[in-house]
Amino acid sequence: MSHSYPIQPIPAVGAVVFKDQSVLLVRRGQPPNQGLWAIPGGCVQLGETLQGAAEREIWEETGIRIRAHRPIYFFDTIDRDGEGRVRYHYVIVDLLADYLDGWPVANDDALEARWVTPSELDSLSVSEATLNLLRGGQGKDAFPSGWR
Template sequence: MNRRYPEYPLVGVGAVIFRDDRVLLVQRGKEPSFGKWTVPGGLVELGESLEDAVRREVLEEVGLDVNVEDLVVVLDRVILDNEEKIEYHYVLLDFLCVSSEGEPVPASDVMDCAFVSLNALPEYNLTEGTEQVVRRAFSQAHGVRFPIYDANL
């Protein structure tokens, strides 16, 4: 399976993990968006449930066990190259997760990771839509509901 210039969209999952008013961010170590900060996650493997994919990706990227609580949002990510060809195409499902024990440690394709205050999010070079997803997830964790699919994020 080729992630770059794929023949069809690839399905990915993300984990929005809070500890109080801080969210876990990872700094990407691979393209697309090398060096940018986002929530931990990755592609769903053939035969794997979404929940299992979220747990596996978080464990691989930062060494934490998580409980998957709820779906926050479904996103389209189409990234074009300089010639306007589709270089990457993902359908992303971001989940609210809980991990109350342990400290994250960067592993696999992550350069760095940290729990970051919501107020500090604008200081990070975030991937497109990450701040909105994190804020939506924080609101959802406190009882506010939004539409699951959002073509504008």
């Protein structure tokens, strides 16, 4: 299924995964936000729950095993081409997730994958949605103390 120039919005998920005082981020290898650091995730497949999609996508992109829980952040990404046509339209639900095991290794659509501390966030080119999530407030009650 092509994700560019869709006929309707595409549902997608991300997983907010903490290990100690670090959050799991990937540097995106595909548009939108190509080259920027972001919460890892991807598209929901037909018949898949949000939690199942998040667990699968994080494993595919990073090699990290997680257990996904409740949604904590919702947003959409709409990108238009030079003629105003919708090139990408994702409706994204980020879920809080428990880290189970593994070490970040970039796979699939990710150029890089790593654990990032709050103090490192300013030195990276991070997507606006990820900054809003990590610095915003939605769901922060469940974040480790260094992220609140």
